[in-house]
Amino acid sequence: GAVVSQHPSWVICKSGTSVKIECRSLDFQATTMFWYRQFPKQSLMLMATSNEGSKATYEQGVEKDKFLINHASLTLSTLTVTSAHPEDSSFYICSARSGRGDYGYTFGSGTRLTVV
């Protein structure tokens, strides 16, 4: 089946620094990937749609200059949280769809970001 790998699984960083999260589709190509954020005891909130070779599409209220998305290849999308602050601490999850078979969207295992 389709596999999406997300790295790192957790990261702790200092306020003001930047953190990069990688999302890879391991056995399929994904021209489109999605980034979600999830706060404790809340549902997943879609942040942006990552498009290979073009600019990402951000959801309303998501700061594109703070959450930089790069989708430079058909198997890799990255999310960079710039100048992180404690309120950016959250669970970040990516997803992609293989475009084949009857499988739905595949999600990464998530990245727990803690900003101290």
Next chain:
Amino acid sequence: DAKTTQPPSMDCAEGRAANLPCNHSTISGNEYVYWYRQIHSQGPQYIIHGLKNNETNEMASLIITEDRKSSTLILPHATLRDTAVYYCISAYMEYGNKLVFGAGTILRVKS
């Protein structure tokens, strides 16, 4: 905004069937019903999806009403490992279409 509504929580006895309802009264004709679940601190896991007909796979069954305004996910023999948040999502099948999550149902399977 999510276009589906689900009960916030449900309990189920281990070994019994878990029936999780979902209301999607505004679903469009070409929108599918997807079900995912999320176990604590993990990414969501695909369970099943359908358009009109009932569907079954190794994990669950999906029953969609004839008017398509609601559906039920059935876990035939719930185990403790099925304790999770279950999300029902209506979305178009086209590649690149985004999934918007609602609040989901917390299913607690109890021994």
